[in-house]
Amino acid sequence: MPETVFATVGDNCIDRFLPPVGDCLVGGNAVNVAVQLSLLGRRVAYFGAVGADEAGEAVRAALVANKVGVTGMSRSRGEVTARTDIETLADGDRRFVFESFGACATYRPGPAEIAHLRRMGHVHIGWLRGAAALRQELCTSGVVLSQDLSVNNEAEELDPAGLDIAFSSVSPERGEAESRRLLAAGAGLAVVTLGAAGSLANDRGKILRIGARPTTVTDSTGAGDAFIAGFLDAHAKQLNLIECLNAGAEAGRLACHYRGGFPQHPLQPFVQDVDA
Numbered sequence: 648m649p650e651t652v653f654a655t656v657g658d659n660c661i662d663r664f665l666p667p668v669g670d671c672l673v674g675g676n677a678v679n680v681a682v683q684l685s686l687l688g689r690r691v692a693y694f695g696a697v698g699a700d701e702a703g704e705a706v707r708a709a710l711v712a713n714k715v716g717v718t719g720m721s722r723s724r725g726e727v728t729a730r731t732d733i734e735t736l737a738d739g740d741r742r743f744v745f746e747s748f749g750a751c752a753t754y755r756p757g758p759a760e761i762a763h764l765r766r767m768g769h770v771h772i773g774w775l776r777g778a779a780a781l782r783q784e785l786c787t788s789g790v791v792l793s794q795d796l797s798v799n800n801e802a803e804e805l806d807p808a809g810l811d812i813a814f815s816s817v818s819p820e821r822g823e824a825e826s827r828r829l830l831a832a833g834a835g836l837a838v839v840t841l842g843a844a845g846s847l848a849n850d851r852g853k854i855l856r857i858g859a860r861p862t863t864v865t866d867s868t869g870a871g872d873a874f875i876a877g878f879l880d881a882h883a884k885q886l887n888l889i890e891c892l893n894a895g896a897e898a899g900r901l902a903c904h905y906r907g908g909f910p911q912h913p914l915q916p917f918v919q920d921v922d923a
Contacts, residue, residue, distance in 0.1 A: 846859075
């Protein structure tokens with residue numbers, strides 16, 4: 648079986664963990680999924696935009712250090728790199744208190760990038776304005792398409808039509824209904840994470856569930872992105888859906904052991920001093 652080559656498209660940011668934590672880390676759904684796939688041994692490239700600033704260089708350096716291709720990453724002059732301010736709660740969960748999408752807000756893959764993406768085996772879309780248009784561009788290319796719909800907040804970007812795998816995250820009591828909604832709207836496979844209740848997959852009406860794996864939570868930021876990477880890696884190996892869910896759960900469990908979306912050193916002090 649030939650190797651599946653992955654690309655992720657969309658958001659990057661600096662996650663600024665507010666005091667008393669105080670760490671600044673590289674993050675963003677598309678970046679976190681790319682790095683986690685690379686850590687699983689996958690060839691992966693990232694497509695997105697950063698500002699022409701020190702924070703943007705930090706994003707690029709983190710990707711390169713984790714063997715993620717960056718030829719599809721652009722630097723937008725006049726724009727700043729996206730930033731998210733995060734409050735860490737007592738139970739290890741987090742609350743987003745400020746978001747600036749910066750260069751990500753205006754990023755769209757151009758013709759050259761789309762041509763490159765059409766040659767990939769699998770394209771995963773994170774937060775991206777224009778995701779629906781990109782799916783339309785890629786749906787006839789034979790590329791396997793997935794998207795995390797839980798990180799998008801505009802109606803047209805929440806449409807799962809054309810997706811081979813639609814990821815979402817809702818409360819446990821809404822999980823099955825959400826999976827049916829995604830299938831009815833055109834997704835090939837619906838995968839829904841349910842927090843502490845685990846996750847489920849709905850394949851043409853057949854619903855499979857697994858429970859969450861017990862773990863000590865240092866920080867839950869990026870755990871859902873790690874779940875996606877683990878699931879996609881297993882799916883590309885043509886494992887069954889329970890095995891895919893378990894692979895995602897294990898990746899998500901491990902991601903709770905460190906702060907941020909993947910293991911890295913904090914970026915103090917330059918990002919922490921940026922004004923809101």
